[in-house]
Amino acid sequence: MVNDFLPDDESRFTSDGNGGLHCADASFDGEQDVLLKGIFREIELYIRQTGDVADPVLNYQSAEALARIIDLNVADHGIAATEFAKLVQRYLQYSVRTGHKLFNNQLFSGFNAPAFAGDIITSLTNTSMYTFEVAPLATLIEQEMVRLMCRYVGFSQGDGIFLSGGSNANLVAMFTGRNRIAPAVKSKGVGGAPVLKAFVSEAAHYSFDTAANLLGIGSDNLVRVPSDACGRMIPGALEVAMTLALDRGEQPFFVGATGGTTLHGAFDPIDELADIAHRQGAWLHVDGSFGGSVVLSRHYRHFVQGSDRADSFGWTPHKLMNIPLICSALLVKEKGVLQRNLTDLDTDYLFHQGEQAEDLGKKSIQCGRHVDAVKLWFAWKYYGLDAYSRRIDHMMELAEYAAMLVATNPRLEILVPRQSFTVCFRYLPEAGADVNAFNLQLRDHLRKSGALMMNYGFIHEKLSLRIAITNAEMTRRDVDLLFDKLLTAAAELEDRRMQSC
């Protein structure tokens, strides 16, 4: 069978002078030089523009328009280095500037130069975290980062692993809890095990459902425990739910507390939940994917009071520590539990005897794994422990300031009392308007005009705009600008609505 994608003559594998494959061509170095210089020029320009709040957060285009503007097709023949720089420039032109100070849409944002350096350097030295042999210094750095993070959380004998995000931290935590209560499941499957029950709050992240699904526990066996008006799990309700499960002959095995819920920014009361979870022999995990970095702050670390009593703690520096995605770790209180999760595979083709150093792949569910700890180490080294602590305080204080601006403006309404880094509110249009529809329109208008980006969710059927303060470079002036833009856009939409009535 003829494969259409195979080249039809050998000449394509030598230089075509047009950026094709250049194996035997001495001009490759020169071409690469032009290519890299062009790329670095574009990167520099992008960083400068992203730092300018007067520039838009994005150059919005619909999917159809983007597909028209950019030639997505990959052709038989490559392109020249100068053309390649234009490709990079176009990609940057139509990407959301998540480093912009008015990008408040996600729980990550900002630009962190030393961490960015870490990202490009680990790309440059391209390796995998499974063995010391291929990642010697990166292994030591990841171990050091885990030690430091464990110290902040209060796991004096702890361990951990970097993984691909908060969702996977939740998955591996539940996996570890499952294997502790029902070790036979590892080899025999869930068939012979009792019905296992996991408990998280109503406001917990959806990745817990996925974890229960993947681990054979079943998402129906993930109990959503009622939360209070602020979005915090109610300890009494957890106790009732666990007791009901026990009465039915089920096995409560996992409690997932959240340290900073996605919408409300709520922190579950870990200490109280620890009493209940441990009484029933359940694994207590803290999903600190969003808010876990508060452990760095002298002023706010009490939000996760009791973290040292948890069995595991997920902490994602790519959120509040402004490290480029992906940078996330699962920390565990007891050394050895992560290794015990894995079945003994015949892996002598990868893990060899001889080195005295630890091969981190032996405690990861991944085989190949990106080097994510080094960019954190670079940033932490550069700023130091104290400055990182202050960065967390600064973001919290800015969120408080944003909440104050909402509270003192009669056209704005707070929808949940602010607890941490998010502010949930809505604009109150003139009577007669559908408030949810108006706020959705306002949010879309701000996004598509490139003025600013913020997300939304629903709180008791009310559409809530959510400002997430996750960029430590933001100032009060930026928060003022954000509200100026929001209120100006709202007034324009109101005028338009009145005219069309």
Ligand SMILES: Cc1ncc(COP(=O)(O)O)c(C=O)c1O
């Ligand atoms: C509370 C919480 N847990 C878990 C996650 C998932 O994290 P990730 O996107 O790194 O998988 C998020 C994401 O925002 C989150 O807010």
